[in-house]
Amino acid sequence: MADFFRGRRLRRTAALRELVRENEVRAQDLIMPYFVVDTDDASFRKPIGSMPGQYQLSLQEFEKQVGAAVKNGLRSVILFGIPKTKDGVGSEGYADDGIVQKAVRLCKQRWPELVVVTDVCLCEYTDHGHCGLLRKENGEVTVENDATLTLLARTAVSHAKAGADIVAPSDMMDGRVLAIREALDEAGFDNIPVMSYAVKYASAFYGPFREAAESAPQSGDRKSYQMDPANSREALREATADVLEEADFLMVKPAGPYLDIIRMVRDEFDLPVAAYQVSGEYSMIMAAAQNGWINGDAVAMESLLGIKRAGADLIISYFTEDFLARGLVK
Template structure:
């Protein structure tokens, strides 16, 4: 048999060769680790549907942060569980709200950590929707003012990046205007620009206690069937002043990450969401897959699709594996 002159296997025969020509690499400095913050003291509660992930009280945050930094994971994103909820989600922008306290704690104890904050109302409303309601329908424009107040309160507490996840039309412009007007023009906005109405969010809603009490979020989150619409959503956010564009979920929407990467020159983030994480963990616990290899392969697929930043519950696990 006559072979072609070029044999690809020549460059695959050992790790030194493979590493030499590897096109994509995972770097813990480009991971963001989600943290769920709960009221109380000295609390650390396991989340049953997300093995290895915990809700922690504010006094436990510094320990979590130092562990991240030790592993090279320099950034976290905060989600809060307030003591009280109401119809308007007023706890989201309270000066001494759960996230505002968490930001100050981290910036006081671990100032080198980058703190990103999720800006949404679903964790703070008693109905579980991402905005205020009129006749059981989320009112887009009335919600914008509350979102801007929330983002501003995070910036004033010391947040490095604010990340609106609500999918209200016009929220990036509203938040950008509020930040700039109050002297926070250097705080970037990482917009959940393309957030689908996905079935992969279930474990997160357990963790953050934010499932809708009626209906669903398909009236404001994107239809999973659409891809061209993703470009329209991202373009709007770019025009309104977004600094980073995010796609959520990640693995089920690698094509969308790739399309945004081709279309825009802003940094692209991808959220490897709770359901995507939980499936790998569950299968690995049953011995059906090699958990470490599947974790690495999955995160590499997100990177290969074009993401610069990966928000993932695997951040610490992957950092440990890379260190080994």
């Protein structure tokens, strides 16, 4: 009888390792983000400097890009819009002919089976770059919570009217899931699920995204409404509130630095859990790979597996399109 554990027996060959593999990343687990620009230049395709391989796209270029990705097995997208004009109330975010609304209609006309998720927030559409309406009081500028809810709900309904399959509020205003749920139901969209950015931290990992979406705050920061990275118990309070407000998915953002939070949410709730592998996570891997310091494909896949292993059912990742194109996920 052996006097110690022989774990290497199950790791001896690639076939054995695959046979006993506990987690894998599949095409249906991944959601690809796109940045669509409202422009008259049909050929507009602008590289995002801090995110190698990612672009701001005109509607026409977006159509080409998604069409190729669908042929490679793309199942789901999440859309972010960059409007022609911005104002203090983010009106282009809920305009019937807004850029996200146009992109949603295009997707559903061209690829009816593609799952289209829309980001519901005001930061990309406001001239001040905050996720809600601003109020000045005693010389101090604050984001007004309750007044913002009406506009977020209006945005979600406009996305549903355009054909979105899922709306995903990312603003972190208190009560926004309930406001959106009630507005969707009242408008006859009771079948449209809400994927709440339930646990969204005020993270330094968002830097490249703010270049991509042109959504950096013009003053101050978002620490008064996004979560403190030092906190974990607070995550369960936020997620519980969204469950009570009838969220259909719970999202944790960012993903990699918050694997413990993904696990907490997974263990506490039985709703589908999504995780957003954010721009900073992507950019760091890409930069190190381009410098030859790491094997980029291997590190990216390991990071995705870590997110799955922590308990995420779905992952929003900028690696999605490329990995599908090269057959690294199927």
